[in-house]
Amino acid sequence: MGYRENPRPGGRSARVQAAVHQSVRDMLATMDRADVTIPLIAQRANVTPSTIYRRWGDLQQLLADVAASHLQPEGEPASIGSAREDLEAWVEQYADEMASGVGRQMLRDVLAAADSANAEKCGTYTRYQLAVFIARAEKCGEPFPTLTDLMDHVISPIIYRILFDQAPGSDYVRRLVAKVMPESAAGA
Amino acid sequence: MGYRENPRPGGRSARVQAAVHQSVRDMLATMDRADVTIPLIAQRANVTPSTIYRRWGDLQQLLADVAASHLQPEGEPASIGSAREDLEAWVEQYADEMASGVGRQMLRDVLAAADSANAEKCGTYTRYQLAVFIARAEKCGEPFPTLTDLMDHVISPIIYRILFDQAPGSDYVRRLVAKVMPESAAGA
DNA sequence: TTCACTAACGCAAATTATTTGCTTTTATAC
DNA sequence: GTATAAAAGCAAATAATTTGCGTTAGTGAA
The missing domain is CATH 1.10.10.60 (Homeodomain-like)
Structure with missing residues (x-):
């Protein structure tokens, strides 16, 4: 049934x-x-x-379902340079995607649904992606922020701004990443 | 018309x-x-x-309107001790309120509406409240975080967790505040 | 006060969306 | 194959939404 x-x-x-x-x-x-x-x-x-x-x-649940499945990452994030550089590139793309009209609307859809399962899924997807960078950095002995710090001080501000304020620019996003990197006083 | x-x-x-x-x-x-x-x-x-x-x-717009007007602060936040103590107390109450069933639902309502005006209103309310603490601290010569830092590193993580994850506990909230305070390496 | 004006409301008919009981289809396991 | 049950189709009943038009009640000018 x-x-x-x-x-x-x-x-x-x-x-x-x-x-x-x-x-x-x-x-x-x-x-x-x-x-x-x-x-x-x-x-x-x-x-x-x-x-x-x-x-x-209802329509909201359906839209949330579609949005969540669209927000699901395809595979591992790209690895071009150092873990930090990879992270920077990824976060910038993430921010752009979420701030776009489509991304914004998907965030709304996911949050609007009565059932919060889809929203939690999205958080999980993001953590999963970030964990990849952390693993890479660890393997190379590169100093790197914790998952919690990345979620709290990079992802959260980006999403908050998209939802309640203006879309964040790429300068802003880079500054967030710089600030959260350990052993380097916000260089740049 | x-x-x-x-x-x-x-x-x-x-x-x-x-x-x-x-x-x-x-x-x-x-x-x-x-x-x-x-x-x-x-x-x-x-x-x-x-x-x-x-x-x-439609219903969403109405709910968003009601939620936003409920989220509007009544007056100036309480002033009991130092600006930092006041901030801590305020943020803790803010987090509780937003994480409660009602608060969570209001956040959803505000975000679900087609028109983002109500969401932006909420962000403005919050900044307005925080600005009061900053002004107080400045008046007393007390070192204090900037508005941007408070929004990015205290408010944003709290709201993100409420929306996409689990409700943040009061320990967590206090740690966020401690971390953002200048001239004091996350003492606690 | 009175009067003209118009934004906002009420009413009711028309349309559209949603729910529901029942039937039929189709994978799956035996 | 055949039995089973989850999921789909169909159609009638209900509920929500839209809309045209008449009415009411604040507003501002004479």
């Missing part, structure tokens, strides 16, 4: 999920968000509205 | 706004949020639904 969290791949359920997600992404990309409704999503996905209602509950 | 942002006090429009806000607060306090609908709010406020639709647009 209940719906599975992760449908078996290849099954009908998975196909419906994919079609609905795709439909939502298409619509968000091409039309005003206020005009995105469940009946329309259903029509474009060749599915009945009741299927969507039963599976996701 | 358009609705005023701030209706003239005493007028009919102001009475309707007050009744609707009150109705929303009552309902949020006594029933499940999923059951709070515009027709119900309207009935309790002795107003027609169409009035609410025309004025606020």
